[in-house]
Amino acid sequence: xxxxxxxxxxxxxxxxxxxxxxxxxxxxxxxxxxxxxxxxxxxxxxxxxxxxxxxxxxxxxxxxxxxxxxxxxxxxxxxxxxxxxxxxxxxxxxxxxxxxxxxxxxxxxxxxxxxxxxxxxxxxxxxxxxxxxxxxxxxxxxxxxxxxxxxxxxxxxxxxxxxxxxxxxxxxxxxxxxxxxxxxxxxxxxxxxxxxxxxxx
Amino acid sequence: xxxxxxxxxxxxxxxxxxxxxxxxxxxxxxxxxxxxxxxxxxxxxxxxxxxxxxxxxxxxxxxxxxxxxxxxxxxxxxxxxxxxxxxxxxxxxxxxxxxxxxxxxxxxxxxxxxxxxxxxxxxxxxxxxxxxxxxxxxxxxxxxxxxxxxxxxxxxxxxxxxxxxxxxxxxxxxxxxxxxxxxxxxxxxxxxxxxxxxxxxxxxxxxxxxxxxxxxxxxxxxxxxxxxxxxxxxxxxxxxxxxxxxxxxxxxxxxxxxxxxxxxxxxxxxxxxxxxxxxxxxxx
Numbered sequence: 319x320x321x322x323x324x325x326x327x328x329x330x331x332x333x334x335x336x337x338x339x340x341x342x343x344x345x346x347x348x349x350x351x352x353x354x355x356x357x358x359x360x361x362x363x364x365x366x367x368x369x370x371x372x373x374x375x376x377x378x379x380x381x382x383x384x385x386x387x388x389x390x391x392x393x394x395x396x397x398x399x400x401x402x403x404x405x406x407x408x409x410x411x412x413x414x415x416x417x418x419x420x421x422x423x424x425x426x427x428x429x430x431x432x433x434x435x436x437x438x439x440x441x442x443x444x445x446x447x448x449x450x451x452x453x454x455x456x457x458x459x460x461x462x463x464x465x466x467x468x469x470x471x472x473x474x475x476x477x478x479x480x481x482x483x484x485x486x487x488x489x490x491x492x493x494x495x496x497x498x499x500x501x502x503x504x505x506x507x508x509x510x511x512x513x514x515x516x517x518x519x
Numbered sequence: 520x521x522x523x524x525x526x527x528x529x530x531x532x533x534x535x536x537x538x539x540x541x542x543x544x545x546x547x548x549x550x551x552x553x554x555x556x557x558x559x560x561x562x563x564x565x566x567x568x569x570x571x572x573x574x575x576x577x578x579x580x581x582x583x584x585x586x587x588x589x590x591x592x593x594x595x596x597x598x599x600x601x602x603x604x605x606x607x608x609x610x611x612x613x614x615x616x617x618x619x620x621x622x623x624x625x626x627x628x629x630x631x632x633x634x635x636x637x638x639x640x641x642x643x644x645x646x647x648x649x650x651x652x653x654x655x656x657x658x659x660x661x662x663x664x665x666x667x668x669x670x671x672x673x674x675x676x677x678x679x680x681x682x683x684x685x686x687x688x689x690x691x692x693x694x695x696x697x698x699x700x701x702x703x704x705x706x707x708x709x710x711x712x713x714x715x716x717x718x719x720x721x722x723x724x725x726x727x728x729x730x731x732x733x734x735x736x737x738x739x740x741x742x743x744x745x746x747x748x749x750x751x752x753x754x755x756x757x758x759x760x761x762x763x764x765x766x767x768x769x770x771x772x773x774x775x776x777x778x779x780x781x782x783x784x785x786x787x788x789x790x791x792x793x794x795x796x797x798x799x800x801x802x803x
Contacts, residue, residue, distance in 0.1 A: 321603075321617075321632055322664075323610040324656060325639045378649040381681050 332373055335441055339369035342431035343424075347411070361424060367391060368428035371399040376432065377441075399425030404433075460489045461512050468511065474504035480511070490519055536769060538566030539668065539702045542593030542624065543586065544788035545734070548763055548772040567732075568768040572696045572703040574674075574727060576720040577736035582759065583706045584608070585784050586736070587670045588617055589624070590704055595634035596626040600666040602657060602701075603637045606647060606676035610639040616784070623783035636664050640676075647677060650688055654695050661699050669696060673706040675721045682721060689729050705730060718764040732766030751799025760792055 343365050344350055353361065367389060374385045375396075382400075386393040399422045406419040407426025435441040467483050468475070480498055487494040501514040540546050549564040567573050567590075575583045584607075591601045605613050617635070621628040638656055640646035646653045660666060671677075674692060678685045689705075696703045707720035715737050718727035727733045739758045741747060750758055762775040777795045778788040790798075 321610065321614055321635050321637045323637045323639050324660060325610070325643055377651050380648070381684075384648075 332370075332378065335377060336366075336370045336373045338435055338441060339373055339428055339432045340366055342435050343369060343427045346427055346431055346434075364424040365428060367395075368399045368422065368424040369431070371396050371425070372428045372432045375400050376436075395422075398422040399428065402426040402429060404430045460487075460515075463487065464489075464512060464515065465508055468508055473508065474506045475511070477503050480505065489515065492519070534570045536564070537569050538564030539569055540566040540593050540597070541586070541590040543589060543778075543786050544776070545761075545763075548776075549766065549769045550771065551769060564769055567702065567704075568766065570697075570700060570702055571731040571766065571768045572693055572701075572705060573766075574705045574707055574718075574720065574730040574733045575736065576707045576709060576718060576726070576733060578709050578715045578738070581736035581738050582778070582780050582786055583708075583736055584672050585620075585780060586734075586786050587672050587704050587706050588613075588620055589786055591635060591668070591670050592617060592621050592624060592626060592631050594668045595631040596621070596624075598630070599634065599668060600664050601635045602660050602664070602666040602669040603635055604640055604653070604657065604669070604671045605637060606640045606671065606673055608672075609641045610637045613637060620784050623781065623785050636660050636666065650677060650691055653677070654691065657695065658699065661701065667700075667702065669699075669701040669703045671703070671705050673708055674726065675706075675708045679721070682723070685721070685723065685726070686729070689726050693729050716760075716762075727764070731768050732771075733764040735762050735764050736760070737762075748803070749796060749799075751796075751803060761788060 344353060347353055370389055371385055371391075374380050374388065375382075380388070382393045382396045385391075385396045389396070402422040402425030403419070404426045406415070406421050407423050408430070409415050410419050410423065411427075432441070464484065464487070467487070468480070471479060471483060477498055481495060484494045484498070489497065497515055497518045500518050505511045505514060536551050538546060538549060546566045547563045549566070549568055550561050551564055552559050553562055554560075575586055577583050591603055594601050603613065608616075614632075614637075617631065618628055621631050638646065638653070638660060640653060646656060657669070661669070671692065674689060677692075678688045692705070705726065707726045709715065709719065710721050713719045713721075716735060718733040718735055720726045737760045739746070739750075739760065741750060741752045741754050741756045741758065743754075746752070747754055752758055759778050759780065760775050761778050763771040763773070775792040776788050777790055777792055778786055780786060789795075
């Protein structure tokens with residue numbers, strides 16, 4: 319017998335949270351594809367760094383010095399990220415400002431992304447991972463394959479586009495071509511596509 | 520979206536006023552006023568107010584941790600679950616101390632040990648340095664173990680090298696205690712520059728201003744002829760005092776009381792200081 323002793327932290331994951339802020343930042347910029355148009359590849363490491371700084375500052379209450387040591391950056395950089403003016407950064411990205419503002423651009427974006435996730439309560443929600451076995455049991459593995467094949471396709475989509483992407487698939491013993499024959503077009507979104515396929519099964 | 524309440528709406532959610540025993544005379548020092556017939560009667564709460572967060576502060580070796588442990592043991596022995604967050608002393612030392620104290624208090628240690636859950640932040644940098652990680656761990660323990668009382672010994676240890684953040688950190692833990700409906704005790708240390716009898720703790724007045732009430736423990740070294748005459752104690756001895764400095768939840772005895780720490784580390788609050796001095800004058 320003895321006390322129950324909890325010696326290790328439970329819950330909360332800085333890496334996961336920083337990843338979420340990073341992806342949300344990319345979304346804010348218009349997606350990964352749009353990022354190429356900016357022709358400024360130095361942004362990605364900078365965004366990753368800013369995502370970590372913003373999470374560490376807001377979620378773990380670490381000092382600038384501690385954050386700088388943990389990430390191997392200077393204290394001043396950490397400070398610039400946390401104090402970046404989001405409004406100015408947005409104006410600059412939207413072309414409203416002629417000159418680049420002094421604010422840390424990636425910092426401004428990461429701060430905005432962090433705030434958005436926080437407001438939506440998405441920052442520290444646990445992600446659920448479904449494995450193949452569970453997908454089989456739930457009979458949804460076909461949905462995952464359909465989503466994988468239509469990734470990057472512009473919606474609304476026509477029958478020809480869908481046949482081109484999904485051709486050859488067999489869902490519950492039925493050819494996808496036959497199923498696609500039965501549904502109405504255009505299909506507005508991936509979710510609608512799954513719904514329409516499901517109704518035919 | 521901000522909400523506002525009509526005062527009446529809050530009635531059903533307002534906590535009932537009753538005491539959570541500490542196993543010391545402090546239990547008689549918080550009270551409530553009740554109307555009986557035409558008159559108002561003062562009734563002891565029997566403990567610190569339910570759902571209050573009480574700050575125990577004092578210079579080193581005044582008995583803060585002993586009092587916090589005595590509270591935890593009293594509650595655990597009564598069958599209530601206690602979460603003990605140890606920031607200074609490793610869990611195994613805490614175990615030995617509590618075992619001895621339980622024996623001294625005449626309580627069943629097997630009951631105590633099964634009702635106390637310890638988070639050992641003393642040996643985990645992440646728990647000590649990252650308030651969010653600590654609060655998530657506390658939330659886990661509170662939900663899993665159905666904890667109703669929480670002790671943090673010491674809250675100062677969570678911001679000792681970043682005192683500028685004391686207010687922010689204490690506020691977060693205070694709000695946490697409210698959210699999880701805990702009756703709590705925060706132990707906080709004083710810096711040597713702070714007057715020993717005040718409610719001020721390391722990090723400035725942050726702790727005392729945020730929490731619901733503060734209890735100040737103090738010690739006076741008898742070091743002059745004047746002290747010997749006033750207190751009736753031999754030179755070199757120590758006089759310990761305890762005082763409820765303020766409590767926003769329930770009225771309390773405002774006097775300074777004398778207490779003793781027994782050889783086995785239990786706290787015995789004896790008489791008010793003014794009475795102690797008067798008696799010693801009579802005896803002389």
